[in-house]
Amino acid sequence: MLIGVPAEIKNNEDRVAITPAGVLELVKLGHRVLIQSNAGFGSGFEDKEYISVGAEIVPTIEDVYARAEMVLKVKEPIAQEYDLVREGQLLFTYFHFASSEPLTKAMIKSKAVCLAYETVESADGSLPLLIPMSEVAGRMSIQEGAKYLEKPLKGKGILLGGVPGTPRGKVLVLGGGIVGTQAAKMAAGLGANVIIMDISLKRLRYLADIMPANVTTMMSNQHNIETAIKEADLIVGAVLIPGAKAPHLIKRDMLKKMRPGTVLVDVAVDQGGCIETCTPTTHEAPTFIIDDIVHYCVANMPGAVPYTSTLALTNATLPYVLELANKGWQKATEESLALKKGLNIVNGEIVHKGVAEAFA
Template sequence: MIVGIPKETKPDEYRVALIPAGVEEMLRHGHTVLIEKGAGLGSGISDQEYKKAGAKLIDEPKEIYDQSQLVMKVKEPLPEEYPFLREDQILFTFFHFAASKELTDAVTKTKIVAIAYETIRDEHGQHPILTPMSEVAGRMSIQEGAKYLEKPMLGRGILLGGVPGVAPAEVVIIGGGIVGTNAAKVAAGLGARVTILDISVNRLRYLDDIMPKNVVTLMSNTQNIREKVTSADLLIGAVLVEGARAPRVVTKEMVQTMKSGAVIIDVAIDQGGCVETSKPTTHSNPIYKEYDVIHYCVTNIPGAVACTSTHALTNVTLPYALEIADKGYGRAARENQAILRGVNMVKGRLTNKAVASAFDMTYSTFE
């Protein structure tokens, strides 16, 4: 199979979908790999490294799409890429369809096979491709939150961990999954007072066992969220519903009760956001203020640490990409339930129930 790796076009996206070691592995399985020139530069990977690994360097993205049967990306295609997509082509990337009706409609019309990283789920209920990026995003949410709490960055002027005799910051994390857990680890390590809210008692019980004493767990309900949002210096939105739009659990009325200069990091923004006042931002223009609260809603947070993220992503995407390339998407999906769960669209048919429900569209089973 011919596998194409175009350069990412999303603003401030520096990751690339495959590292040279992945190219070598694809070639070992008998596949051809096309890499757009400059695709890896943002992750510190030169064209020469790809060439040495055996990839063919291509000048233009259209050539990649024209020649490739399987295209691997990091982020969803942008409008300028829609015309490149062709019927029956396999596109393997993060889509987050439920966050955008425009994207869903556009990709449906191309009649490609859309396999989404974020909905691949293994037999243990884990999301192996989403997990490392969630780990990065969770850790970075505290890093960014600490920065924007500084007064020159328009924040409250608070040191996350405080100092002897001065109280640390109050960090509230809504969602105790991979993002929330990693955010809590970093915040707790810096000495903040941390509260994690989640809807699962079992998850809270687990977190209570593994977290240090400066982390408190609370059941996620409207009353508890309302009370904790008011006291938060830094609020992390880490809510995930697989394949579906994130529920808006923090209302604008709640945001209005927050302290002047408090910071919201809505990590769920790539699934539509879990804070009502959130809207997508970029690394070039990452924040805005609403109700005197700083909102950081970058949709590709891990892209800022592209070298780390690219290697972590290839570690988990490559086994699935090899299986798809070796067997074709149909056989791969029938033989591997994880890949089957990743198939969101097939030739104009929507095969992900959560996305279909989000937009009241027709759902079709995979055949």
């Protein structure tokens, strides 16, 4: 199979969809790999490293889309890529269709095969291609939130861990999945007092067992959320419904219950966000303020640490890339239920329930 890897052109996105090590595994099996020039530069991989393992370097993104049977990406195609996607071409990347009707319509129009990392699902219900970036984003949510709590950045002026003789910062994490778990661990490690909420009692029991003493588990419901936000210094939105829009757990009128300078980090923003007032931002302009509340809503948080993120992502995606390359997407999805669940749009038709429901 001829596999193409374009450079990511989304704002401040320096990740790349495959490492030289991954290219070598494909080439060993007889596949050909096209890498757009400098696609790996932001992640620390130079063209000469790809060439040394058998990749062909091509100068433009148009070359990649025009020739490749399967296009590997990190983030969804943006508007200037829509017309480059060809009928029958396989795109394997994060799509998050439910949060973007223009993208969904463009991929329907293209009649391409859109296989989304975020809905590939293992037999145990886990999302193996979402987990590594969720781990990165969860840890980064605390790193970024702690920074924006600084007074020059319009936060409360609070050090999350405090120092002897001062109170610790208070962190509220909404959602006890991968993102929420990693966020709670990081916040606890910094010394903050942490509340983590989830709707699953089974999950809360697990979290209570593994978390340190400065983490409190709590059932997620409107009353508990409205009570906790009054005292929280940093609130992390970490709710995910695979393939579908995230529910709004914090509404606009609830901002008035928070103290000025509270920081909101909505990790679910690429799925529509679980905080009503959050809209996607970029690494260049990551925050905005509504009602004296700082909102951090960067849709590609792991893009800020591309070396770590690229290694983590490609460790997870490569086995599936090899399966698709070796068998073709039709046979691969017939034989693998995990990959079949990754299909979102096929030849102009939405085939994923969550995406279909998002647009009625």
